[in-house]
Amino acid sequence: MSATAHAAPRPLGGLVLHQFRYELLAFWRNPQARFFTLALPVIFLVLLSSVFGNDTTRIGGHVVKQSTYYVGHIVALGVISASFVNLMIAITTQRESGILKRRRAAPISAWVLITGRALSSVVISVAIVVLLIVVGRLAYGVSLPGHTLPALAVAVVLGSAAFCALAFGLASFVASADAAQPVTQAVVLPLYFISGIFIPDKNIPGWLIDVADVFPVRHLAKAMFTSFDPATHGVGFSGRDLLVVAGWGVAGLVVALWRFSWVPRSK
Amino acid sequence: MGISPRTSSETPESQPGSATGQVDRPARKMAGEVVISVRGLRMAYGDFEAVRGIDLEIRHGEIFAFLGPNGAGKTTTVEILEGYRARSAGDVSVLGEDPGRADRDWRARVGVVLQESQVEPELTVRECLQLYAGYYPSPRAVDETIALVELAEKADARCGHLSGGQQRRVDVALALIGDPDLVFLDEPTTGFDPSARRAAWEVIEGLRRLGKTIFLTTHYMEEAEYLADRIAVLAVGQIVSEGTPQTLGGRDRGGSEIRFALPTGTERAQLPDGLGPNTEHAGRQVLVRTAEPVRALHVLSEWALAHGYRLDDISVGRPTLEEIYLRLTGAQQ
Numbered sequence: 001m002s003a004t005a006h007a008a009p010r011p012l013g014g015l016v017l018h019q020f021r022y023e024l025l026a027f028w029r030n031p032q033a034r035f036f037t038l039a040l041p042v043i044f045l046v047l048l049s050s051v052f053g054n055d056t057t058r059i060g061g062h063v064v065k066q067s068t069y070y071v072g073h074i075v076a077l078g079v080i081s082a083s084f085v086n087l088m089i090a091i092t093t094q095r096e097s098g099i100l101k102r103r104r105a106a107p108i109s110a111w112v113l114i115t116g117r118a119l120s121s122v123v124i125s126v127a128i129v130v131l132l133i134v135v136g137r138l139a140y141g142v143s144l145p146g147h148t149l150p151a152l153a154v155a156v157v158l159g160s161a162a163f164c165a166l167a168f169g170l171a172s173f174v175a176s177a178d179a180a181q182p183v184t185q186a187v188v189l190p191l192y193f194i195s196g197i198f199i200p201d202k203n204i205p206g207w208l209i210d211v212a213d214v215f216p217v218r219h220l221a222k223a224m225f226t227s228f229d230p231a232t233h234g235v236g237f238s239g240r241d242l243l244v245v246a247g248w249g250v251a252g253l254v255v256a257l258w259r260f261s262w263v264p265r266s267k
Numbered sequence: 268m269g270i271s272p273r274t275s276s277e278t279p280e281s282q283p284g285s286a287t288g289q290v291d292r293p294a295r296k297m298a299g300e301v302v303i304s305v306r307g308l309r310m311a312y313g314d315f316e317a318v319r320g321i322d323l324e325i326r327h328g329e330i331f332a333f334l335g336p337n338g339a340g341k342t343t344t345v346e347i348l349e350g351y352r353a354r355s356a357g358d359v360s361v362l363g364e365d366p367g368r369a370d371r372d373w374r375a376r377v378g379v380v381l382q383e384s385q386v387e388p389e390l391t392v393r394e395c396l397q398l399y400a401g402y403y404p405s406p407r408a409v410d411e412t413i414a415l416v417e418l419a420e421k422a423d424a425r426c427g428h429l430s431g432g433q434q435r436r437v438d439v440a441l442a443l444i445g446d447p448d449l450v451f452l453d454e455p456t457t458g459f460d461p462s463a464r465r466a467a468w469e470v471i472e473g474l475r476r477l478g479k480t481i482f483l484t485t486h487y488m489e490e491a492e493y494l495a496d497r498i499a500v501l502a503v504g505q506i507v508s509e510g511t512p513q514t515l516g517g518r519d520r521g522g523s524e525i526r527f528a529l530p531t532g533t534e535r536a537q538l539p540d541g542l543g544p545n546t547e548h549a550g551r552q553v554l555v556r557t558a559e560p561v562r563a564l565h566v567l568s569e570w571a572l573a574h575g576y577r578l579d580d581i582s583v584g585r586p587t588l589e590e591i592y593l594r595l596t597g598a599q600q
Contacts, residue, residue, distance in 0.1 A: 018401040022390065029389035029425070098384025102441065105349065105381075106402035107374035263351065264383075 019116025037086050041078040049140050057200040062231045071136035072225030073197045078128035083121040083160040085184050087167035092180035096264045104262040118164040125160035148227035148236035159220040162249025169255030176266050191217040216248040300327045302480045308357035310343050317343045319504035330481045332491040335501030341484050378442035382453040386437045388427030403445035416440045432463035452483045488589040502596045516591035523560035525583050530576035539570040
């Protein structure tokens with residue numbers, strides 16, 4: 001009503017950063033999110049590399065140390081935990097507890113809220129990947145060649161964004177906050193197993209690999225492993241895999257546009 | 268200037284006084300202006316019609332209470348007014364716009380306290396308000412808003428660690444942070460203990476002093492009676508009565524009620540003539556509805572004195588708002 005109610009609109013980028021800051025703060029204050037996102041991937045890496053790390057496996061026709069294999073694949077699990085798992089649980093909980101509904105009442109576009117949220121997941125993804133690389137380097141001597149680093153960075157950012165979009169799409173199918181954690185794990189755990197995250201490719205039957213190839217988890221893992229693979233000589237940019245991951249991200253976005261709900265579903 | 272950009276030295280209590288120096292206060296400018304106007308509102312879910320033709324008019328500065336049993340269509344109506352829900356039919360204007368097509372400028376002028384919503388558990392009260400303040404073009408000062416809901420000493424506590432009543436006050440603060448002209452309060456004190464409810468009422472009274480228009484839904488008659496300028500009662504999707512707390516349901520015209528128990532050894536037939544035709548009996552309890560309570564009492568006391576009856580439990584009064592409400596909603600159920 002009053003003229004000053006329409007004071008200078010804040011630039012959209014500033015609002016996204018504003019949202020991002022508080023999302024990151026809330027994440028950091030949540031011990032459960034911190035454990036599942038930051039600690040669990042490190043625990044997986046340490047367990048798998050300690051037990052099987054000194055063995056070797058064949059991948060793409062050449063021999064690789066299993067510790068290298070695991071660092072290159074658990075980083076994908078880290079990205080998926082930080083974006084997909086973390087967001088599925090957070091979105092469902094916030095929707096069911098009415099937090100999303102109230103945010104919607106504020107004069108702010110949905111894109112600001114969604115981009116701010118996704119940006120926090122991308123940053124957390126980068127953090128967990130850096131943490132895993134450092135642990136892999138110090139504990140198991142797994143090195144990351146500098147010439148493949150840009151490709152890895154692209155894979156992390158693109159993978160994280162795509163899995164965020166999938167979470168925004170799939171969260172609408174989870175009916176209650178209690179169901180979020182089990183449903184999400186039921187989606188990702190089997191995919192981790194058949195996509196070569198926990199078990200080297202060589203030990204997985206061909207038909208299961210074919211199934212895994214339909215989904216984005218294996219493609220993200222392959223794209224990220226390329227950067228760690230000593231046989232990679234170029235920049236290690238795995239375009240086809242990243243394209244599949246991006247395709248799934250777009251599909252998630254389409255479902256989100258169609259079904260995303262700001263109000264509790266259980267009422 | 269609106270009440271938007273204020274300096275932090277201004278406290279809510281100082282508002283009425285300091286207002287004299289300000290020319291363009293909405294409270295003055297918009298006094299009497301229609302803030303919410305609803306004509307023939309209908310909402311159907313499949314075959315079920317939750318709202319069956321509602322008309323409402325709420326003016327600037329009013330506290331309007333919307334009462335009704337669960338399932339009467341209250342929440343559906345409020346959600347349509349808040350812009351959360353589409354409607355099947357009818358004209359709705361809130362702050363001059365159709366809430367179904369409202370833009371961000373409109374949202375900036377509307378504050379919402381939802382019936383069931385938690386506050387961000389990991390953020391402190393102050394952080395939570397800072398987050399929401401960032402969404403608005405000209406928010407209120409954060410610390411001042413915290414003080415308004417009397418949470419100053421909890422400003423640095425995590426919202427997840429607050430009691431239910433304190434979380435609800437954070438809710439109210441979040442609804443106010445954008446300095447709205449209109450505030451929706453959907454059952455704001457449900458689950459409060461009596462003293463917390465009193466405190467909440469004082470906060471809502473404070474909003475009235477700030478010149479806000481308030482749309483309140485509640486289950487508590489004493490809440491509506493204490494706060495509301497006007498009340499509408501909804502039953503099965505229709506408004507069955509509208510008025511002030513004093514006039515709702517013909518409360519002012521329905522006359523008075525005299526209640527007493529039949530003295531031992533007497534029968535109904537022995538009661539004096541002249542109590543009026545509106546006399547009801549429930550067991551040995553007698554209820555006399557009358558527009559002339561003094562005359563009826565006179566007849567009754569003359570009769571009692573003549574026979575030596577004491578009528579120890581006699582009472583005289585208006586029907587309570589609760590009785591009116593039950594009568595209005597009961598007839599429709």
